[in-house]
Amino acid sequence: MPEIQVENEPRSVEPGTRAWQLFADTPEVIAARVGDELKDLAHELADGDAVEPVTIDSPDGLNILRHSTAHVMAQAVQDLFPDARLGIGPPITDGFYYDFDVAEPFVPEDLVKIESRMKKIIKEGQKFDRREIDDDAARAELADEPYKLELIGLKSTAAPGDLQNAAEGAGVEVGDGGLSIYDNLKRDGSRAWGDLCRGPHLPTTKRIPAFTLMRSAAAYWRGDEKNKQLQRIYGTAWPTKEALDDHLHRIEEAQRRDHRRLGTELDLYSFPDEIGSGLPVFHPKGGVIKREMEDYVRRRHIEEGFEYVGTPHVAKEELFYTSGHLPYYGEGMFPALDLDGMDYRLKAMNCPMHNLIFRSRQRSYRELPLRLFEFGHVYRNEKSGVIHGLTRVRGFAQDDSHSYVTPEQAPSEVKHLLDFMLSLLRDFGMDDYYLELSTRDDRADKFIGSDEEWELATQVLADVAASSGVEVVPDPGGAAYYGPKISVQARDAIGRTWQMGTVQYDFNMPSAERFDLEYIAPDGTRQKPVMIHSAKFGSIERFMGVLVEHYAGAFPPWLAPVQVVGIPVAERHADYLYELAARLKPMGIRVEVDASDERMQKKIRTAQTQKIPFMLIAGDNDVEAGAVSFRYRSGEQENEVPLEDAISRIVEAIESRVQV
Template sequence: MHVILPDGKQLDLQPGATALDAAQAIGPRLAQDALAATANGDLVDLLSPLPDGASITLITKKNPADAAPLFRHSLGHVMSMAVGEYYKAKGYSADAIKRGVGPYIESGWYQDFDLPEPLKEEDLPEIEKIMRDIIGRNLPFSRREVSKAEALAQFPHDPYKAELIQGLPDDEAITFYQQGDYVDLCAGPHFPSTGRLPQSFKLMSTSGAYWRGNEKNPILQRVYGVAFATQKELDEYLFQLEEAKRRDHRKLGRELELFTIDPLVGKGLPLWLPNGTVLREELTNFMKEQQFQRGYQGVVTPNIGNLDLYRTSGHYEKYSDGQFRPIEVDDEEYMLKPMNCPHHVRIYASKPRSYRDLPVRLAEFGTVYRYEQSGELNGLTRVRGFTQDDAHLFVRPDQLKKEFLDVLDLTVLVLKTFGMNEVRFRVGTRDPGSDKYVGDEVNWTLAERQIIEAVEEVGLPYTIEPGDAAFYGPKLDFVVKDVLGREWQLGTIQVDYNLPERFDITYVGEDGADHRPIMIHRAPFGSIERFTGILIEHYAGDFPLWLAPRQVMIIPIADRHNEYAEQLRAELHTQGLRAEVDDSSNRMQAKVRTAELSKIPVMLIVGDKEQEAREVSVRERTPEGHRERKGVKFDDLKAELLERRRTRA
């Protein structure tokens, strides 16, 4: 057999050769430094046979991060071995510990256990200590293939392993990996030995998990770990986790009194509190202003619709699992609205349309309802009732590109306004092998080409994701990276030839004949709820002045300054600024502290000197910390704040 090296040279090897054999054939130093390899782009360990003719690359200790999935998987085996030794020291036999699956995942791994007594969070440091001891033993990982009978004989005490083995095809090789006296059913791949594993790992938490994800099965204990090639990467990851906790929109939503979710109202149905309602309305007003400038017309549609509406559109057939059950009313069936688009189609169809009327741009902040499993609900970012900044444009073919580019421009403007400047553009196309989609193949091809041409015309980098289209048309998604480096799919633009066909809507062309319009679906925010949740975390609750629910806190130093403070508040309030006075009996520093905890962006401190000169001392929250100014003329400050609000700076 032979393999192809990165420089294109062919390396001849014995049949069944491994990546380690290839490394040894090249040189003993490389064999000593090698950690893993890639074969035809797939990550493999040094022990697995290579395919004949494979193109290979050897991964060495110079670039251990390239082998992250391997060392994370191997650390999972080391942890599983350490748990066994931990319970052995407590007097339990090896047979008392049963194990489910233990794959590597992004940033780390997990392992499921059925244990004689549960692990506690405080036990994890001791498990880590045993893991480091196992690493210090430098135990080699070995691989062997066994028959199904041998595999079953290895785990007579473990029903989970037995179930996995029984489920393997008879003609498929079954492999064991072993380090020391620990043996596990595993397809690999792994590091060469425990001694070569990075020490930059940490056990994070435990949780319950149904065996094979089925709630009818036993609950196992799942232990999570994270690992990186260097301590610096681990420290950065742990810092990001702490930062994510600090920014958690559920925590900040409670502290800043933005929203609540009441079990008596229902899971996944957020209640917007006064502060959160201000935030929501500012977002809505911002979008309405942009839409007005671009010629959109507002519409309002009901929160339920006749089931036949969604049958005609195809939503009921394609997304029935994600919708609430129909409601019977007077021998008809109705359903909570899962989408706004069928309603907008019927508004378009409410009167005859001429080619001169197009484009028709219908916009609605429409509330829709989707069924989400309880375990998937998460604050504002995953809910059952949410409002979309939805719009549907009905256009002639010659108008499609211009309108698409205008929507693209609007969505980019929205993201830039909120400081979301790291954006990926993802074109979702149809998977020809799937039955998910409706409509004519010719129209699909045309729509996909038109999206790609529009994106290329403005020079945006994009990727194509086959199978990611909506059931009625291809789409352009905006994938945004927040300050924590997490990616979120926010805005979307979709080109749709199919709903106009399904609803048989037309316009009268210049030739007097009926023609079919094309629909553009667009939602720059996507869901107001989800966008707000992401925004809370992006800003860590420190909203810019125009967006902040509470904009200005005026802090009188003593009671004799309360009247002056109230006068300033009234002037700001008259100009539309959200200003308050803290006239409590607390000392000034306590008032400042309270305003800080409430993340109010501007604090105005007034005393004798300020009152006499109609001035204020200003303390502002900024991304860099705090900015303080003394002796600022109040009228100048008022003009400055109004300009910042107007420009949404």
């Protein structure tokens, strides 16, 4: 009898045993991991197999659920729109999509019909049935599906990375791997529909517990603007109705917190078409937040031993060949500018210029660590399709620093930078985070440096990350071309993850082939420093966008553009509040008096809409008593608070940097 391992326990099974038979009493299991591969529950087990269950609520299980739901959606579309041609339909974060070539774009009414048809297919309990097929037979069967035929043609010609980008989830294997088709079978065994697919899938459509279609959008075939524009339908699927409802609630909350909408409502920033996509401008109130962020982090850098420097926005093109940015990051840089017959580039990074500052004179080991820092404005040639408010822009300021250290100092400097970065996040109210360790993969054209250098640098970062006590998640292949990095992934108030600052270990730029940086060692020899890049915010613009969404625009008092508003009950009380404002302003408190003709209640609503932390309301009794009614933006209010007490509360809240 065949011997297999089930969750590391040996078990004897009958020949021909299927994976589902191992987990028949566990309904949440929807697939199996056999060795390193995901398999359908219908997979026949072989002697020596190591089998693990895949539950529907696991990451792999969610992908299988969503990919199966995408197939049901494609079936429903072709039932309703027989001339629709199939693109690809992979699972994505929190959902799925499928691309279709149709004569007319989908409208909301179409999505209602498609969703209704999907529910009927799910109710029918159609079986997902896998069958292998060779290339020629697949071409014959899919003769009416031009995009599937293209994917089959890619199978033997595309590079692995290109093929994965083009056909993720579409069932096309690299090289000589075989093809498979999944048929949706009715209860009588007849075929209802089928699609070229690698799988695995749920056992039947009835195992789809909860789903909904979200929206449709245009999408170029294989993401290439030169290709035909298809129609993409997005959907989401979850293990329970409650999980789906929670997800939809999170989406609603994310829309309420959208920093682009709040930026307009709170008059913080805008994105004028006349300037260009991805190039924001900050209005006075947004400028206050930006200045507070910059002033605070500049002061913290100086306290942490950094020296402030400044560098230009453009430089000769050759500088970025020396740094390696043009050979390895050229697609992210703007085209060359012709100045006096020479090619210049807008800088995408500040590090090349900091290297020139280090190299401007002889350095001694006594100067190390040498820490240089600036708010350097950089420019990235982002594609228009990925630009998103402040969180993905073409021009932004980095709180960029570079530490030049001896190799022996590198571990302690990485720890110093990581501790500094995490403390800054906590100062801004983001204390839920994990670390991502980005390392090199086997693509020689993407990374520079020897295996030994990469191994040493990676081990330094791995050791520091592990010692931090913070969760560490691997990111193979995500390193910069010049070295590995640690990035901080912070979760906001509704649980979304944002990449924030980074620490990067660089043994390449100081090398003789690059900037030839040196310091004089204690024995008088010339040695190469290690260069450590770090950005605490990453991008001030991005960080502000994240903060707007994290706080839903209701900033803690120290960051709020207007911290206090005086609201007179009647016009005769305005002078009293102006006198109070005159006391607050020299203390650095940002205060306004609403002396408009609106009624008091309207002024309170306006202040709450503008998310001002404190409202000081004054009427006859307050003026007579030298007091105010102290109101928080939450609506909580305390009457007849003496002025000195009110001022103390405001000052304490601002200095503590806590939310109120």
